[in-house]
Amino acid sequence: MHNTIRHPMLKPALRRGWRDLRTAQFGVTPAHAIVLGPLDTATARLLHLLDGTRGLPLLREEASRMGLADGQVDQLLARLVAAGLLDDATGGGEAAQALRERGGPALDRLRPDLAALSMVSREPGGALGRLAARRTTRVQVRGLGRVGAAVAAMLAGAGVGGVDVRDGGCVEPWDVAPGGLPPESVGGRREEAARRLVRRCAPGRLPRLIRPGRSASAPGPGPGRQPRTEPGFSLVVLAPREGLDGYAPDPAAAEHLMAAGTPHLYAGVIEGTGVVGPLVLPGASACANCLELGRAERDPDWPRLVAQWRSGPSRPVPSGELALSTAVAGLVAGHALAFLDGESPASTGARWEASLPDLAWSVRRVEAHPDCRCGASGGGEGGSHDVREQHETMAG
Ligand SMILES: [Zn+2]
Numbered sequence: 458m459h460n461t462i463r464h465p466m467l468k469p470a471l472r473r474g475w476r477d478l479r480t481a482q483f484g485v486t487p488a489h490a491i492v493l494g495p496l497d498t499a500t501a502r503l504l505h506l507l508d509g510t511r512g513l514p515l516l517r518e519e520a521s522r523m524g525l526a527d528g529q530v531d532q533l534l535a536r537l538v539a540a541g542l543l544d545d546a547t548g549g550g551e552a553a554q555a556l557r558e559r560g561g562p563a564l565d566r567l568r569p570d571l572a573a574l575s576m577v578s579r580e581p582g583g584a585l586g587r588l589a590a591r592r593t594t595r596v597q598v599r600g601l602g603r604v605g606a607a608v609a610a611m612l613a614g615a616g617v618g619g620v621d622v623r624d625g626g627c628v629e630p631w632d633v634a635p636g637g638l639p640p641e642s643v644g645g646r647r648e649e650a651a652r653r654l655v656r657r658c659a660p661g662r663l664p665r666l667i668r669p670g671r672s673a674s675a676p677g678p679g680p681g682r683q684p685r686t687e688p689g690f691s692l693v694v695l696a697p698r699e700g701l702d703g704y705a706p707d708p709a710a711a712e713h714l715m716a717a718g719t720p721h722l723y724a725g726v727i728e729g730t731g732v733v734g735p736l737v738l739p740g741a742s743a744c745a746n747c748l749e750l751g752r753a754e755r756d757p758d759w760p761r762l763v764a765q766w767r768s769g770p771s772r773p774v775p776s777g778e779l780a781l782s783t784a785v786a787g788l789v790a791g792h793a794l795a796f797l798d799g800e801s802p803a804s805t806g807a808r809w810e811a812s813l814p815d816l817a818w819s820v821r822r823v824e825a826h827p828d829c830r831c832g833a834s835g836g837g838e839g840g841s842h843d844v845r846e847q848h849e850t851m852a853g
Contacts, residue, residue: 462581464546465516465534466509470572471542473504483542489576491540499525500533507537509546541579548582552589563661567616577800587798588616594691594797595619600703601651603777604724605696606637607786608793609651612694614658615794621690622651624698631774632698636783692793693721696786698775700727705763708746715739715831720796722804724789726777729813731785734804735823736792740832742806747826747833778813785811788818806833 467473471484471491480494481501496504503520511519513530520530537543547554556564564571567588574584596617598609601624613620624647632638632647642650693714697703702710703725714721714737722736723745737744743751752759788809792802803809803820811818825833 462513462534462538462543462545462548464509464512464548465507465537465581466544466546467504467507467537468542468544468575469508470575483540491542493536493540493542499523500529503530503533507543509544538581543581544575544584545581548580549584549586549589550582552592553582553585556585556589556592561662566614566660570615574798577798590799591616591794591797592618595621595689596692596694596793596797597621597623597690598651598694598696599623600696600698600725601638601647602632602696602698602775603634603637603779603782604726604786604789605694605698606632606651606654607634607783608694608696608724608790610636610654610658611786611790612793613655614660615790616660617794617797620655620659622648622655624648624651629774634779634782636786689717690719691797693719694724694789694793695721696724696789700725700775700777701763701766703727704730704732705752705766706745706748707767708744708749711737711745715744722789722793722796723808724785726775726782726785728776729778729781731777731781731811732808733785733788733792733810734808735806736796736802736804738805738833742833743823743825744829744831744833746831747829748808748823750826750828751824781811781813781816784816 467483471489474482476482476492476494478498479496479501480492481496481504482490482492484490499520502523503516503525506516506519517527517530521527534543547557549557560567571584571588574587578584578587580586594617596612596619598605598612598620601609601622605622605624609620609622626647628638628642628645628647628650630643633640633643638647638650638654642653695703695706695711697706703723704727706723711721718739720736720738722734724733726732735743735748749760749763792804795802796805806825807820807822809818809820825831827834
């Protein structure tokens with residue numbers, strides 16, 4: 458595998474430290490830190506040469522000058538690849554190379570995002586490959602209040618290729634938020650203001666990439682999640698300004714998404730509670746109807762209450778504390794990006810909630826309901842989407 462590496466580079470995002478003379482630790486936090494050893498002195502010195510500036514022939518030459526036997530460079534590289542520690546300054550495929558050559562200042566803005574992607578992609582050059590795949594995805598964000606507008610801005614800023622925004626009406630003073638709609642947009646059409654925001658937050662001109670599924674020369678099953686159909690969306694984020702529609706979503710409102718098989722992610726802030734999830738993978742993980750059926754089972758009065766809330770007088774000023782709304786937006790954007798990058802974020806078939814004033818995030822699993830026609834509960838355990846064991850932290 459390492460034979461395909463051209464300019465090997467230790468992942469620059471990981472701090473290096475020595476536990477003893479022969480044992481190196483790469484990275485600080487338990488999530489991504491790796492301990493490598495034992496390493497002999499010459500091999501340890503060789504690590505310093507892996508900064509992406511040397512091709513393999515030069516590395517082998519320098520290694521033999523340092524007294525390493527033939528093949529030791531390759532052995533070390535294989536070991537580093539196996540440990541997920543190696544990047545390739547020129548790897549990641551054609552699309553990654555195009556980004557590298559023509560990305561310029563736009564790519565500079567995405568450096569921290571690339572560094573983070575290198576933590577989750579094991580293959581050398583994989584981070585840039587993932588970023589290139591992100592450029593081919595399209596997301597729609599519905600609901601452009603404090604949460605939705607900030608989500609759209611973040612997705613655009615993180616390099617998602619297409620961010621479509623949907624909402625009616627005009628920007629109200631209370632829609633304004635740092636990272637979201639700016640004060641000068643008040644009074645203007647919400648969609649137009651959000652479109653301007655998305656354009657402003659996008660990292661800049663990046664080369665246009667071939668959209669997978671459109672061209673036979675598109676890269677194979679890359680790390681990125683590919684749109685199911687053109688001109689469909691890879692993901693729809695539902696962040697209704699009316700908090701109840703995010704907390705107790707009406708299944709009828711998502712019927713077309715279910716029918717089209719479009720993955721969608723619910724989010725919102727209601728009263729003093731922020732909600733992220735569930736991410737619905739139609740037919741594979743619990744949907745809004747599963748959520749509603751499950752709730753009615755645990756609390757038989759729930760449907761009566763929801764009916765009253767839905768038909769009650771609408772509250773013109775939504776309740777959503779600024780920091781909580783921003784935290785919800787950040788988590789939603791993070792889960793959306795993880796999904797687009799081909800991962801299974803923790804909101805898949807689950808819901809994260811944080812309430813004022815302690816704001817501790819807790820997770821509750823949203824089970825696929827056997828009576829729901831979405832099919833997620835059929836065939837056992839909601840397909841291949843892993844949802845970790847969770848404990849319930851609240852009733853209802
Ligand atoms: Zn369902």
